[in-house]
Amino acid sequence: MKLKLNDILFEAEQGAMASCFPIIMSGLRNFNPEFGHNLAIKSLSMGLCGGRRPWQDSPALKVKAMGLSFPNPVGIAAGFDKNAAAVVPLARIGFGGVEVGTVTPKPQSGNPKPRLFRLTEDGAVINRMGFNNDGIYRMAARLEKIRNSKGPFKTKAYIPVGVNIGINKIGANPETDYPMQVGLIGQYADYIVLNLSSPNTPGLRDLQHPDRLSGILQAIQEQHPNHPPLLVKLAPDLSDAEVEAIVETVINTNVSGLILTNTTISRPDYLKGAFRYEPGGLSGRPIRQKSTEMLARVARLTKGRLTLIGCGGIETGADVIEKIMHGADFTQLYSAFAYEGPPLIHRIKREIVEILDKNNIHNVADLKNTAS
Template identity: 50%
Template sequence: MAPLTALAMPILRRLEAERAHRLAMIGIRLGLATENRKAEPKSLATTVAGMEFKNPIGLAAGFDKNAVGLRALMRMGFGFVEAGTVTLRPQPGNPHPRLFRLPEDGAVINRMGFNNAGVEPFAKRLNTRRVVPVGANLGLNKEGGDAERDYAALLTLVAPVADYVVVNVSSPNTPGLRDLQGEARLRAILDAMRVAVPDAPPIFVKLAPDLSDAGLEAVVEAALDAGIAGLILTNTTLSRPPTLRGAAAGETGGLSGRPLFQLSTAMLARAYLLTRGRLALIGVGGVTTGEEALTKIRAGADLVQIYTAFTYEGPAVIARIKRDLAQLLKAEGMTRVSQAVGTDAARLAKGT
């Protein structure tokens, strides 16, 4: 970690969570963050949905909602970066406070509510030189939104400048949004998007970890019928494990971080058993180590995203996860990360 970044992280952790995030984004925009200059282990390179990745570790949506820090984030060592969630029109999100740390649990609770500056400036910022693939995470406005119309309109604006697109129908902080995971509504949304942009970049649907097994099966069938690229598993959870110790554990919103790991990994594995390679899968939820990244991959993830660990540890966590993942693959005699995909899905689908 660069000296400036190492100095900043302890200071940011002492500030109120959303204020710390705003200051971190200012530092990133000013170019004060760590830049990765190390060669990537060849074993971590992979190809997913027609896109080439130097490594499978990406930044999940939510950190850079307005795509203002893309240039710096792409150079930190991530294999890919996902910006957003962005909505068709600007909106302020939910009232403050709305972001809470649970450091004892390695977790965060948020009820941000898709606060963002709207898709037009977002799309302009996405139109920049790439050093890794960049995704655009799309959401629905809290008021006046029409799912079929708005997701299609969002896709029209970001398709020319995004490497892949994510349909976010799983945030718990926009009323009614998770209802769009129902088979009929999701099919209608994906059909509208396909009509609007027939030659769109790869499309993924991001799901909630609280979806039932039957609901997951319905989503998989809808995704396969629509011919999209894949699924992202998972978003934050509304559940609260009884082991939570943080003072903010009772706050409403979506829980992310370490307590989400087992729940999200089990759902990822069930999705893999249903799809068997017919859809690309991105695993996210509670990853803090190379071993946990490998567990996601063994559950069926072609790619893995981090968020909460990055907010707690900064850029150092990226290099550590990649280094440890490469060493684990080598120890198991694997020369490519893709060789590990789904190798333990049957066990992990049981939540063990």
């Protein structure tokens, strides 16, 4: 499968746009990480980055999952655009899907700063943001505006937008908060993710326990039976037995899929970054293998009955292909994007197409579950 002329011309246009990014990114890296992040979101939302028209990906990159069509298999993971402030620009710079959030019922400011740390030597990030966000009502208003605006996002035909929901640090009642948010945001979301795995909200990860999870799922089903596809995002720190119990719990319910994985609270011995012992969730290169192993384990257990999204440590096209070969229908990344910015997504897609070309593979989805 060769790139078509249109793709090449379009890549050239985007390439010119992207060529200024190494300079911008090295500038952003000199800032305190959270300031740099906020500036990136601001520039994106002001339309300072991104092409003039929707990205045209090679048909070889198109994947389908949960009845949704993704133009390419690489999405931006939750946490980057917590408030749905940059959905359209994130689509324009070439992601195959955008997951916004984590959003909570009420706005909250999150943990005290500093709470975001770069481990540059390790290609990693540690965060303990603590779900700083504007709340579900403001997010719903933003997503409604996008849906009602002119342009490709008017219909659901362009790229899927998922909403990742969580709970407030204070005054939470998960059994009512999750269903309430599903009811409120369902009409604007192509899929909804129950985040039960961030390490920075006390008690959240306990909700992965089958009893708690079943109660929440049942309440959602009873109150909002027509909800969009529902996924559950899991921590990479679960034991094999815990993973098995979760899969058993969700397999015959209203859950369409799982996201493997969120950040880890573990710290591999080989980390070099000065901030390696900061409390919080570790992401990026050091979690790639752990996340992929968990994905593979879940793929063996689910045997195609659930959609699987692979997330954790993706930096290259080969990393995306590795996740797909281990059972992923779609993939997401965050940390590598924080380091490299928009050129990353173009590089990754180019690398995937090159690998497919070299091996005479028609579509990236043909590689699903082919790891031996």
